Amino acid sequence: MKIFTLSLMIGILVMASGCTSPKQEQAPSPLAAKIKRFAPTVITGDVSRLSPGDREALKKLVRAAALLDTLYAHQAWSGTDSLRARLEADTSAEGKERLHFFTLNGGPWSKLDQDAPFIEGVPATKPPQANYYPPDMTKEEFNTWVASLPGPEQKKATGFFYTVRRNPDRTLRLVPYSEEYRDLLEPAAALLRDAAALTDNASLKKFLTLRADAFLSNDYYASDVAWMDLDSPIEPTIGPYEVYMDELFNYKAAFEAYICLRDDEETAKLAMFSKRLQEIENNLPIEKRYRNPKLGAMAPIRVVDEIAQGGEARPGVQAAAFNLPNDERVTTEKGSKRVMLKNIQEAKFRTILAPIAATLIDSAQRPKIAFDPFFTVILAHELMHGLGPHSIVVDGRATTARQAMKDLSSAFEEAKADISALFALQYLIDTGALDRTMEESMYVTFLAGIFRSVRFGLNEAHGKGMALQFNYLADEGAIVQDTATGRFTADIPRFKQAARKLTAEIMTIQAEGAYDKAAALISKYAVIRPGMKAALDRLSDIPVDIEPLFPTIE
Numbered sequence: 001m002k003i004f005t006l007s008l009m010i011g012i013l014v015m016a017s018g019c020t021s022p023k024q025e026q027a028p029s030p031l032a033a034k035i036k037r038f039a040p041t042v043i044t045g046d047v048s049r050l051s052p053g054d055r056e057a058l059k060k061l062v063r064a065a066a067l068l069d070t071l072y073a074h075q076a077w078s079g080t081d082s083l084r085a086r087l088e089a090d091t092s093a094e095g096k097e098r099l100h101f102f103t104l105n106g107g108p109w110s111k112l113d114q115d116a117p118f119i120e121g122v123p124a125t126k127p128p129q130a131n132y133y134p135p136d137m138t139k140e141e142f143n144t145w146v147a148s149l150p151g152p153e154q155k156k157a158t159g160f161f162y163t164v165r166r167n168p169d170r171t172l173r174l175v176p177y178s179e180e181y182r183d184l185l186e187p188a189a190a191l192l193r194d195a196a197a198l199t200d201n202a203s204l205k206k207f208l209t210l211r212a213d214a215f216l217s218n219d220y221y222a223s224d225v226a227w228m229d230l231d232s233p234i235e236p237t238i239g240p241y242e243v244y245m246d247e248l249f250n251y252k253a254a255f256e257a258y259i260c261l262r263d264d265e266e267t268a269k270l271a272m273f274s275k276r277l278q279e280i281e282n283n284l285p286i287e288k289r290y291r292n293p294k295l296g297a298m299a300p301i302r303v304v305d306e307i308a309q310g311g312e313a314r315p316g317v318q319a320a321a322f323n324l325p326n327d328e329r330v331t332t333e334k335g336s337k338r339v340m341l342k343n344i345q346e347a348k349f350r351t352i353l354a355p356i357a358a359t360l361i362d363s364a365q366r367p368k369i370a371f372d373p374f375f376t377v378i379l380a381h382e383l384m385h386g387l388g389p390h391s392i393v394v395d396g397r398a399t400t401a402r403q404a405m406k407d408l409s410s411a412f413e414e415a416k417a418d419i420s421a422l423f424a425l426q427y428l429i430d431t432g433a434l435d436r437t438m439e440e441s442m443y444v445t446f447l448a449g450i451f452r453s454v455r456f457g458l459n460e461a462h463g464k465g466m467a468l469q470f471n472y473l474a475d476e477g478a479i480v481q482d483t484a485t486g487r488f489t490a491d492i493p494r495f496k497q498a499a500r501k502l503t504a505e506i507m508t509i510q511a512e513g514a515y516d517k518a519a520a521l522i523s524k525y526a527v528i529r530p531g532m533k534a535a536l537d538r539l540s541d542i543p544v545d546i547e548p549l550f551p552t553i554e
């Protein structure tokens, strides 16, 4: 009943924001149907408890985040700006629709449709090199060039913060982000410095000052460390971070911003989990030599409410949580920080997961679906990114699992974080740290969550990783589909076993740096089989994600 009411409300919201009057019974355009998959949802946070200085600082940070929208557009594709200008000039109803969907996707390729183009005259396939590398460069050319470079230059070439461009003689060269994007990084740095001057929080002042320096020096190390040490009511994440958009190598980082407010009570509650991390690492189902006997310093966890965003944070499916930084120099030394976007997660749970469960989970298990296990599994997912093999040795050479897994590293790492989260929570249940009443609820809610993620499409790391897990778990008998109703049940004992087994398999492949084994696992399991296809078809009326509307900043 509640679910019905919610879906109805979403329907009304979409209609109200549409351009045709409800009286004219027009079939929605194909683009309107695509847009409808994102439910407009108001996302708020409580700014009233901030100091006056922090409130002023917040305004500067929101403006800096907005600059990253433009910067990210440059990174995504060389044609983004001119196409946006063309779309903005068209004020017809269809024109507004196209611009809306363009904004939702950060470009003219639909993320939920395997990157299919939805505007005429753009390349038929989204450039896998984004705008990080020359469009005509092949992977082979890059690899041959990198092999010819001296050691420090090789690191830059395969590192996060350099684009690759062509010289007039067609040879390749590196350009630091600080040069490539100077026109936007300079004003962004100025806004961060303004905010640093306004806040009365010392750790925030330090981070913002160092991050402003990094924008201009291209050296992010000190500011990443300062971000790890942030202890502030405002929790901003702003800079070049994720490598998903570099579909050639997963080397280059896209700019993004999450401007958030910390939830102190939840943060304290969740920090308790972190105290058990070494114990979980020591009990991972992999060979002892692959475990890390001494994890880095206690990794901080933050639970926050998001109140503004920018850059790669904006288009497509909204992040529910993230684990940063990605730079192994920082994670080896300091671990990484988990930021849980609680107001986003609650919005997704209400708007999407509850109706998915009502459609696809067997009625006997459906009462087990709940927000608490949903939140806890995502928390554990973020924690598990920090565990398992990272710095590895292949053929006597020190490298990282991320480098060894190359283009598969993102999907593989996401699958690892999901499945090992179940392993870890089961371990905490079995050792009495968590209540056993959570057990069934956790697996059933996870099962419902798989459908939510796979709907994101297999071109996206999380969706691909989830498809892999679904088929693996189904083959192990952990997920059972009722042939009469088409609904799914989690077989709890088999789920436990299979989660442990897949955790072992993925982590061992990462520890060995065995790219071929990773590729074999992905090509066998990271696919949409007919049972999943039929299930996904039944979800067509449920939004795939939210379109966040942030009134706080207005």
Ligand code: ZN
Residues within 6 Å of the ligand: 381, 382, 385, 414, 417
């Ligand atoms: Zn993840």
